[in-house]
Every structure is written in C-alpha cells, then in structure tokens.
Amino acid sequence: MGKGGMSHGDVKDGEEENMAAWLLGVNNLKIQPFKLPPLGPHDARIRMKAVGICRSDVHYLKEMRIADFVVKEPMVIGHECAGIIEEVGSEVKHLVPGDRVAIEPGIGCMRCDLCKEGRYNLCPEMKSFASPPVHGSLANQIVHPADVCFKLPDDVSLEEGAMCEPLSVGVHACRRANVGPETNVLVMGAGPIGLVTMLSARAFGSSRIVIVDVDDHRLSVAKQLGADKTVKVSTSLNDIPTEVEQIKKAMGGAIEISFDCVGFTKTMSTALSATSSGGKVCLVGLGHTEMTLPIAPAAIREVDVVGIFRYKNTWPLCIEFLRSGKIDVKPLITHRFGFSQKEVEEAFETSARGGTAIKVMFNL
Structure with missing residues (x-):
C-alpha cells in the first residue's frame, strides 16, 4: 500500500497508518495521516484501489473554491472511486469483506421533501466527497454508508468502477433530456464529461451523435469513441451563425437534443440556435455562472432548457452498461499514477495541463 514514503508517529498493534492526500492551500497537496471515523452499523470501511481526478478537484487545488463551495x-481530496470492502457494520447485509465496490460519493439527508421524492442530488444538506467541508476519498481507506457502495461484477474492473462517477453525469443528463432511439444528439465539448455524455447517449439508443470542440485531438478521440461526425469550432461569438450551419449539415437531420458540456456563453448560444424547434438543450457544464443568451428566439420555437446537478440513482445502470459492454470507458483512462507524494503532485499537474490527458487515475 502506498504510504507516500512518509512515516508519521507511532501506530499501535502494528496497524498500518491510514494516509490521505490533503489539500492544504493553493497548489499545496500533502500526503498526511487521516483518522477514520468509527464504523457505524450501516457503514463500510473500504480500502481504496482506484481514484480518478476530476476537473473540480483540479479547480479546488488551483483556486480553493468552486462558486459557493x-x-x-485542510480537506482530503478526490471523489471518483472504487475499492475493496475491509469491514462492514452490524446492520449491513448486502456486502462482505473482499467485495469490490464502486462508490457513490454523495449522501442526502433522506428527510427533506426532495430526498423523499428521490431527488436527493438536490438536497440542501447533501454531503459529498471533497465538497467542502466533507473529506474526499484519495486515501488508503475510507468509511462510507454501505447503501451507496455498489458491488462490481467480476468482469468490471476497479478502474471502471471509479469511472461510474463521471459516467453518472452523462447517464443523468440523458435521463433528464429523455434520449432514446429516435433522438439525434448534439454534444458541445469533447472533454471527459462531453465524452461520457456521448457514450451514454449511444447506450440510451441515440442513432446519430455530432460532437463539437475547439481542439483537434479531443475531436479525434471522440471520433474513435464512436461520434458520427465532429465539427471544429472557434472561440469567437461572431462565428456562431456559420458554425450552426456546419453543425446542422453534419447532423443531416433535426437536432432534437443538445448537451452543452462546457457551459460558456458561446457554447450555450450555439446549442440554442442549432437545436430544432420543439427540442431540448441540457446544460451540463458550468463554465460561466452568468451568460447573455438568445433565449427569446429559442423560446418562440419551444426549445426547452433543462439543467442537471450531479446525478441520482445512476450507479446500478452505469455498472450494467459497463458489464454488458454497451459502454467502454477504458479508452478514457489515459494516465495512471501510484499513491506517493511525488506521484500525487505529478498526477494533478498532468490533469491540469490537459493536452492528451482525459482521465488521470490513481492505482492505490
């Protein structure tokens, strides 16, 4: 097990000291001891095996905040994760030590109206890994409610289990927008979330998907992963009318649903203009908090705008998509690192640089 090559104090009974990657300040990550809470009757203690880096993790490292969070x-970072059950609480019946699990990072209060309706992702009391002040999961071991730990089939790897978290965003978006076999889908942005949204739309039955980005490499990855057509765009608002025509031509039919996986004024304006009358635009990425958009022209064509926040009840479906081969997330994992001080720093730098990195994964 990686301890980051560091030794901190005495550990009783020859036990291994639990270590975690702590965010201490801007660009300051340190592997330090992480004392676990006691195991409750409904909890599981899990040894982490695979943890992915998300853009939000990088953002916290660079800015120490995202919007109001x-x-x-000091906070333990990381939330895309899978591991092996070490111990379960007295009331846990569905898991035993040795089980491999994918872990949903967020827990609603389960008492408010939103939780009771099943929309626990919107719970005002939501506690989610590495959303301040809640500690994350880039650690040797964590304690988490067992009912949000999902057993992995033998033929789904722990890395794929960790990928259920970003994949859940795409699955939730497709559910919100009602993607089906007769839906033509436009995806704005070919970053990790754009790519999992594209893969999800295909698994939900969409027969034609066009994906748009400013970067040639990302578009080539999207093409390899099964996009029907790709369109390269600029960052200039002035190019929107021309680009919308290119996108419509690439689709070769009505664009029923557009997913904006970037969330900039330009991408959202393009999506609103490109989407057919009576269609939907689903805002997935949150690049700009405030935008000036051509809402009226879209509204008079009855284009619906829907938003998403994280996901709900997606892990079983994600695992089934992976098990059945309907979705293959393995090509998205481009870089792997171990769990040492040096490797943690290198991994975050690799993710922040972008370039050819899609998903950077820790193997613990």
Whole structure:
C-alpha cells in the first residue's frame, strides 16, 4: 500500500497508518495521516484501489473554491472511486469483506421533501466527497454508508468502477433530456464529461451523435469513441451563425437534443440556435455562472432548457452498461499514477495541463 514514503508517529498493534492526500492551500497537496471515523452499523470501511481526478478537484487545488463551495480548512481530496470492502457494520447485509465496490460519493439527508421524492442530488444538506467541508476519498481507506457502495461484477474492473462517477453525469443528463432511439444528439465539448455524455447517449439508443470542440485531438478521440461526425469550432461569438450551419449539415437531420458540456456563453448560444424547434438543450457544464443568451428566439420555437446537478440513482445502470459492454470507458483512462507524494503532485499537474490527458487515475 502506498504510504507516500512518509512515516508519521507511532501506530499501535502494528496497524498500518491510514494516509490521505490533503489539500492544504493553493497548489499545496500533502500526503498526511487521516483518522477514520468509527464504523457505524450501516457503514463500510473500504480500502481504496482506484481514484480518478476530476476537473473540480483540479479547480479546488488551483483556486480553493468552486462558486459557493470554499475550502476553509485542510480537506482530503478526490471523489471518483472504487475499492475493496475491509469491514462492514452490524446492520449491513448486502456486502462482505473482499467485495469490490464502486462508490457513490454523495449522501442526502433522506428527510427533506426532495430526498423523499428521490431527488436527493438536490438536497440542501447533501454531503459529498471533497465538497467542502466533507473529506474526499484519495486515501488508503475510507468509511462510507454501505447503501451507496455498489458491488462490481467480476468482469468490471476497479478502474471502471471509479469511472461510474463521471459516467453518472452523462447517464443523468440523458435521463433528464429523455434520449432514446429516435433522438439525434448534439454534444458541445469533447472533454471527459462531453465524452461520457456521448457514450451514454449511444447506450440510451441515440442513432446519430455530432460532437463539437475547439481542439483537434479531443475531436479525434471522440471520433474513435464512436461520434458520427465532429465539427471544429472557434472561440469567437461572431462565428456562431456559420458554425450552426456546419453543425446542422453534419447532423443531416433535426437536432432534437443538445448537451452543452462546457457551459460558456458561446457554447450555450450555439446549442440554442442549432437545436430544432420543439427540442431540448441540457446544460451540463458550468463554465460561466452568468451568460447573455438568445433565449427569446429559442423560446418562440419551444426549445426547452433543462439543467442537471450531479446525478441520482445512476450507479446500478452505469455498472450494467459497463458489464454488458454497451459502454467502454477504458479508452478514457489515459494516465495512471501510484499513491506517493511525488506521484500525487505529478498526477494533478498532468490533469491540469490537459493536452492528451482525459482521465488521470490513481492505482492505490
């Protein structure tokens, strides 16, 4: 097990000291001891095996905040994860030590109206790994409610299990937008979330998918992963009318659903203009908090705008998509690192640089 080559204090009874990657300040990540809470009757103690880096993790490292989520004290980072059950609480019946599990990072209060309706992702009391002040999962071991730990079939790897978290965003978006076999789908942005949204739309039955980006390499990856057509665009708002025509031509039919996986004024304006009358635009990426958009022209064509926040009840379907081969996330994992101080720093730098990196994964 990686301890980052560091030794901290005495550990009783020859036990291994639990270590985690702590965010201490801007560009300051340190592997330090992480004391686990006691195991409750409904909890599981899990040895982490695969943890992916998300753009939000990088954002916290660079800025110490995302919108209203501010890191005010040292916090363990990471939330895309899978591991092996070490111990379960007295009331846990569906898991035993040795089980390999994918872990849903968020827990609603399960008492408010939104939770009771099943929309626990919108719970105002939601506690989610590495959303301040809740500690994350880039650690040797964690304790988490067992009912959000999902057993992996033998033929789904732990890395694929960790990929269920980003994949859940795409699955939730497709559910919100009602993607089906008769839906032509446009995806704005070929980053990790754009790619999992594209893969999800295909698994939901969409027969034609066009994906748009500013970067040639990302578009080539999208093509390899099964996009029917790709369109390269600029960052200039002035190019929207021309690009919308190119996108419509690439689709060769009505664009029923557009997913904006970037969330900039330009991408959202393009999606609103390109989507056919009576269609839907689903805002997935949140690049700009405020935008000036051509809403009226879209509204008079009855284009619906829907938003998503994280996901709900997606892990079983994600695991089934992976088990059945309907979705293959393995090509998205481009870089792998171990769990040492040096490798943690290198991994985050690799993810932040972008370039050819799609998903950077820790193997613990």
